[in-house]
Amino acid sequence: MAFGSLDNNDSNVMSEINMTPLVDVMLVLLIIFIVTVPVMKHSLEIDLPKVSTAPQLDKPDVVKLSVDAKGGYRINNVPVSDEAMKKELAEMATNHPQPVVHIYGDKQVVYERVIGAMAAANKAGIEKVGFVTDPGN
Numbered sequence: 001m002a003f004g005s006l007d008n009n010d011s012n013v014m015s016e017i018n019m020t021p022l023v024d025v026m027l028v029l030l031i032i033f034i035v036t037v038p039v040m041k042h043s044l045e046i047d048l049p050k051v052s053t054a055p056q057l058d059k060p061d062v063v064k065l066s067v068d069a070k071g072g073y074r075i076n077n078v079p080v081s082d083e084a085m086k087k088e089l090a091e092m093a094t095n096h097p098q099p100v101v102h103i104y105g106d107k108q109v110v111y112e113r114v115i116g117a118m119a120a121a122n123k124a125g126i127e128k129v130g131f132v133t134d135p136g137n
Contacts, residue, residue, distance in 0.1 A: 063092060064077065065103050065104070065121070066103070066104035085117070086120050090125070093125035101121050101128065102132045104132050
């Protein structure tokens with residue numbers, strides 16, 4: 001019997017686990033892995049494209065588009081009208097590399113004016129638009 005015989009009155013129960021079957025299973029698994037790993041080594045050959053790792057030499061310009069408390073637009077601290085802002089953003093979008101537009105919105109301005117600046121940049125085709133905030137205490 002596995003845990004002792006019932007005909008013994010000593011009440012000595014064997015409390016050890018028989019490790020032999022576990023070792024046998026582990027050896028079989030080890031042999032299976034040794035045999036199958038070289039078979040799995042054959043993989044699909046893919047011809048990946050080559051890329052240049054040269055650093056980008058021409059940095060894009062940063063354009064500061066701000067919306068003041070009254071809702072007026074300024075590009076690089078020069079006041080512009082709504083139509084002039086849209087035209088300037090459209091001209092900037094044709095430059096290579098495209099400039100990065102940072103939008104500064106006054107906290108007192110109507111949110112619609114800031115969204116209007118973002119929408120104008122999007123319609124002009126400018127790809128990189130960011131919002132600048134003041135972390136303030």
